[in-house]
Amino acid sequence: MSIRFKYILIGFSILIFFGFIVFEFCRPKSSLPLVAIANWGPHSSLDETVRGIKEGLEAKGFKENETISLKISSVNFDPSLIPQMISNLRAYRPKVMVALSTPVAQVLKNSEKEVPIVFASITDPVEGGLIHHSEKSHENVTGSSDQQDLELFLSFAKDLLPKAQTVGILYSTGEANDFALVNLMEKAAQKAGLKVVAVPVDQSRDIPQRMHSFKDKVDFIYVGTSGTIQPALPTIVAAADRMNIPVFNADSEAVRKNQVLGSFGVTYYQVGRNAATMIIQLLEGKKISEIPPLYPSLQDHHGVVSKKRAEQFGILNLKNSPNITIIE
Missing domain, CATH: 3.40.50.2300 (Response regulator)
Structure with missing residues (x-):
C-alpha cells in the first residue's frame, strides 16, 4: 500500500469522523417529550x-x-x-x-x-x-x-330532500378508506330506502369527467374525507351545479362558505x-x-345547512335545532 493511499484513507476517515460529530451536533434535540x-x-x-x-x-x-x-x-x-x-x-x-x-x-x-x-x-x-x-x-x-354515522346523515339529507331516491358518491380506487366508505354508505342507504351510485376515480384529474356519470341518475352527491376526492371539492361542486345536483360534504367548513348545501358529520x-x-x-x-x-x-355529530344553497334548490322553512345550524 503506497504512502499516498494511506494518507487518502486517513483523510477519508477523519472526514467521516467529523461528519458524524456534526450530524450529532445538528440533530434535533430537546429535553421535552x-x-x-x-x-x-x-x-x-x-x-x-x-x-x-x-x-x-x-x-x-x-x-x-x-x-x-x-x-x-x-x-x-x-x-x-x-x-x-x-x-x-x-x-x-x-x-x-x-x-x-x-x-x-x-x-x-x-x-x-x-x-x-x-x-x-x-x-x-x-x-x-x-x-x-x-x-x-x-x-x-x-x-x-x-x-360517521351515515344513517344519521341520510336521515338529515332526506329531511331536506324528501323526494330523494338516489345518492351519488365518488371514491378513490387507491384508498382503502374510500372502499370502506362506499360499503358503509350502501348499508346505510339500504336501511334508508335509498340507492347508491358509486363512481370510481383513479386520479384527481379524472374527477371532472367522472362527474358526468351522475347526470340524471342521482338526487344528491355526498363527498367524504377521501385524500383524493375531498381536495377536489370545488371541481365537484362546479360540475354538480351545472347538473343542478345538491352536494353534501363530510366537513362543515364548505357549508359555512356556502359552497355546498349541507353537512351532517363528525366534528x-x-x-x-x-x-x-x-x-x-x-x-x-x-x-x-x-x-x-x-x-x-352521537354527540360528536353536527348538522349545518347553507340557507343560500337551500333556496337555490327550493328548500324553504329551515329551522335551527340543538344539533343543526343554519348558515345565513
Missing part, C-alpha cells in the same frame, strides 16, 4: 383535527414548548413525499407519532415498529390495514377514527381531542395494548 404529527395536507378537516390535538393536550397540562414539544409536517397531498416526511420526523426521536389520513398512516405503520402510533381522521382503520379489530389496538398502533375538532387523550395516556406510560381505538359518539 416530543410528539410528531405527520399530516396529509392543508384542509379544514385536518386543520381542525390538529387544533383538537393541541388544545386537548394543553387542557391536560401538556403545553407546547413548556411541558411538551410538537413537530408537525405535511406532504401537501403528495404520496411520494410521505416516506421522506416520516424519516425527517423520526430524526427528532418522538415519544409518540401521529398520522393524519390513511395514506400517511399506512406508510408510517409499515416503517415504524417501535414508537407508538396514533392515527386520526381515518374512517375505517381495519379496512385500511392499520389494526385487525375495530375495538383493539394492534402492535404499536391505535387511534381516533372519524367514522373533526373532537376527533383531534380524542386523539389527544390517547397521546396523553402514552406519554404518561400507559401501554398501547391498553388503549383501544376511539370512534365518534
Whole structure:
C-alpha cells in the first residue's frame, strides 16, 4: 500500500469522523417529550383535527414548548413525499407519532415498529390495514377514527330532500378508506330506502369527467374525507351545479362558505381531542395494548345547512335545532 493511499484513507476517515460529530451536533434535540404529527395536507378537516390535538393536550397540562414539544409536517397531498416526511420526523426521536389520513398512516405503520402510533381522521382503520379489530389496538398502533354515522346523515339529507331516491358518491380506487366508505354508505342507504351510485376515480384529474356519470341518475352527491376526492371539492361542486345536483360534504367548513348545501358529520375538532387523550395516556406510560381505538359518539355529530344553497334548490322553512345550524 503506497504512502499516498494511506494518507487518502486517513483523510477519508477523519472526514467521516467529523461528519458524524456534526450530524450529532445538528440533530434535533430537546429535553421535552416530543410528539410528531405527520399530516396529509392543508384542509379544514385536518386543520381542525390538529387544533383538537393541541388544545386537548394543553387542557391536560401538556403545553407546547413548556411541558411538551410538537413537530408537525405535511406532504401537501403528495404520496411520494410521505416516506421522506416520516424519516425527517423520526430524526427528532418522538415519544409518540401521529398520522393524519390513511395514506400517511399506512406508510408510517409499515416503517415504524417501535414508537407508538396514533392515527386520526381515518374512517375505517381495519379496512385500511392499520389494526385487525375495530375495538383493539394492534402492535404499536391505535387511534381516533372519524367514522360517521351515515344513517344519521341520510336521515338529515332526506329531511331536506324528501323526494330523494338516489345518492351519488365518488371514491378513490387507491384508498382503502374510500372502499370502506362506499360499503358503509350502501348499508346505510339500504336501511334508508335509498340507492347508491358509486363512481370510481383513479386520479384527481379524472374527477371532472367522472362527474358526468351522475347526470340524471342521482338526487344528491355526498363527498367524504377521501385524500383524493375531498381536495377536489370545488371541481365537484362546479360540475354538480351545472347538473343542478345538491352536494353534501363530510366537513362543515364548505357549508359555512356556502359552497355546498349541507353537512351532517363528525366534528373533526373532537376527533383531534380524542386523539389527544390517547397521546396523553402514552406519554404518561400507559401501554398501547391498553388503549383501544376511539370512534365518534352521537354527540360528536353536527348538522349545518347553507340557507343560500337551500333556496337555490327550493328548500324553504329551515329551522335551527340543538344539533343543526343554519348558515345565513
